[in-house]
Amino acid sequence: MWRWLHPYAKGEATYRLLGHWLPWLAISAALSLLVGIVWGLAFAPPDYQQGDSYRIIYIHVPAAIFSMGAYTGMAITALIALVWQIRTAEWAIAAIAPVGAVLTAVSLFTGAVWGKPMWGTWWEWDARLTSQLILLFLYLGVLALYYAFDDKRTGAKAAGILALVGVVNVPIIHYSVYWWNTLHQGATITKFEKPSMATSMLIPLLICLLGFALFTAAMICWRLRHEILRQELHRPWVQQELIGQEKLN
Amino acid sequence: MAFSSFQEFIVMGGYGFFVWLAFGGTFLGLGLLVLRSVVARRHLEKACADHMRRQERLARRQKQERSR
Numbered sequence: 001m002w003r004w005l006h007p008y009a010k011g012e013a014t015y016r017l018l019g020h021w022l023p024w025l026a027i028s029a030a031l032s033l034l035v036g037i038v039w040g041l042a043f044a045p046p047d048y049q050q051g052d053s054y055r056i057i058y059i060h061v062p063a064a065i066f067s068m069g070a071y072t073g074m075a076i077t078a079l080i081a082l083v084w085q086i087r088t089a090e091w092a093i094a095a096i097a098p099v100g101a102v103l104t105a106v107s108l109f110t111g112a113v114w115g116k117p118m119w120g121t122w123w124e125w126d127a128r129l130t131s132q133l134i135l136l137f138l139y140l141g142v143l144a145l146y147y148a149f150d151d152k153r154t155g156a157k158a159a160g161i162l163a164l165v166g167v168v169n170v171p172i173i174h175y176s177v178y179w180w181n182t183l184h185q186g187a188t189i190t191k192f193e194k195p196s197m198a199t200s201m202l203i204p205l206l207i208c209l210l211g212f213a214l215f216t217a218a219m220i221c222w223r224l225r226h227e228i229l230r231q232e233l234h235r236p237w238v239q240q241e242l243i244g245q246e247k248l249n
Numbered sequence: 250m251a252f253s254s255f256q257e258f259i260v261m262g263g264y265g266f267f268v269w270l271a272f273g274g275t276f277l278g279l280g281l282l283v284l285r286s287v288v289a290r291r292h293l294e295k296a297c298a299d300h301m302r303r304q305e306r307l308a309r310r311q312k313q314e315r316s317r
Contacts, residue, residue, distance in 0.1 A: 041272070045251055046262060052251075053264035056271040063275070099282065106278045113271040117264055219282060226289045233297055242297040 011228040012237050014088050018221040025221060029214035036207035044201050056114040058205060062212035064107035065190065067135060068170050070100035070216055074142070075167035078160035088224075090156035091231060093163060094146050095224035099216055101139035108132060119183055127176035128184035131169060138166040152231070 007013040040058030047054040074096040081089035111129065112122040123129065142159045149155035177186045189195040195202055232238045252258040261268045 037272070041268075042252065042258060043250055051264060052262035053267055055261070055268050059272060059275045098285075102278050102282045106275050109274045109278070110271040113267050113274070117267050215279065219286070222286050223289075226286065226293060229293050229297075233293070234300060239297055239301060242294045243301065 009086050009088060011088060011091075011232045015225055015228045015241075018225050022218060022221045022225070025214055025218035029211055029218050031211075032207055032214060033211035036204050036209075036211045039204035040208060044204050045198070047201075050118060053114065053117050054201075056110050058208045060107060060110040060114060061188070061205065062209045063103045063110065064132070065209065066212050066216045067100055067103035067107050067132075068173060069213075070096050070103060070220070071135060071139070071163075071170055072167065073220075074100060074163050075170075078163040081156065081160050082164070087153075087231070088228070090153070090160065091227040092220070092224055093142065093156060093159050095220050095227050097139050097143045097146070097159075097163075099219045099223065101136060101143065103212075103216065104132065104136040104139060108136065115183075124183050126182040126184060127180035128173065128182045131173040131176050134169055135166075135173060138162070138169060142166070 008017065037058060041055055044055070044058075046052050074093055077089045077092040077096065080086055081093065108129075111132075115124070116122050142163050145162055146155045146159035149158065174187075174190070176182060177184055188197050189202070189205070197205070229238050229242065259265055259269075
């Protein structure tokens with residue numbers, strides 16, 4: 001049943017597959033981000049309470065959701081790497097972590113800039129904000145561990161264990177607004193009910209969500225391709241890929 | 250269109266500073282990520298070329314030593 005997956009344990013096969021996906025992901029990410037952000041900034045109606053400041057939602061919420069989504073994905077690849085010892089899965093940890101870290105930083109930054117006019121403070125040590133800050137530190141820790149060892153596999157293993165242990169933080173972030181009395185508001189769309197948002201505001205948000213998802217996927221593909229090249233730099237197929245056939249002979 | 254003029258669009262009902270700071274910061278962050286990947290490819294090409302040149306030099310020296 002899983003036999004079709006086996007060739008992708010080899011770096012070159014995965015590299016080629018990602019190469020097929022990358023242009024489509026990149027183009028659709030750029031298009032949906034452009035449409036979603038322009039729609040959200042210029043065409044969506046202002047909020048009756050927050051005026052035009054609420055427009056930060058169009059980047060804040062997607063960045064926050066996919067900072068957690070990327071972490072969950074990284075934890076799953078870490079599990080695969082640790083259990084089945086598949087090297088491409090190890091490399092995926094290093095490909096996902098920087099993308100997730102940037103998304104987390106963006107969510108924290110846009111949150112602070114949104115918090116200042118609405119809450120009167122850039123930062124508050126409330127449960128949602130603090131747990132999201134811990135997510136950033138987890139990403140940075142995973143990255144630091146990955147590159148901290150002379151033996152690359154040891155580094156990948158250490159990073160994988162931290163990524164797995166740290167996944168406990170993801171549900172904590174999500175439920176923090178229910179479990180504790182936070183300054184941060186509750187969920188608007190990630191719940192099992194009708195979203196508490198007008199359709200005219202919701203549609204551009206959904207497009208932005210799609211755009212961030214595609215952007216995240218594209219960046220991970222791109223970075224994983226580079227990580228595969230880096231790890232197999234001394235193999236003939238990589239030399240052919242990087243330098244080109246004509247210069248080799 | 251939620252705004253009647255470009256001026257109004259920039260002012261964002263008085264929240265212009267915060268809205269544009271948030272969007273600017275986001276584009277800076279995502280842009281740096283993209284830029285790093287562009288540069289990474291160039292670094293890889295250089296590392297690969299360096300490695301191949303080293304291998305070639307090594308092979309040449311070994312050949313010389315054998316012929317001596």
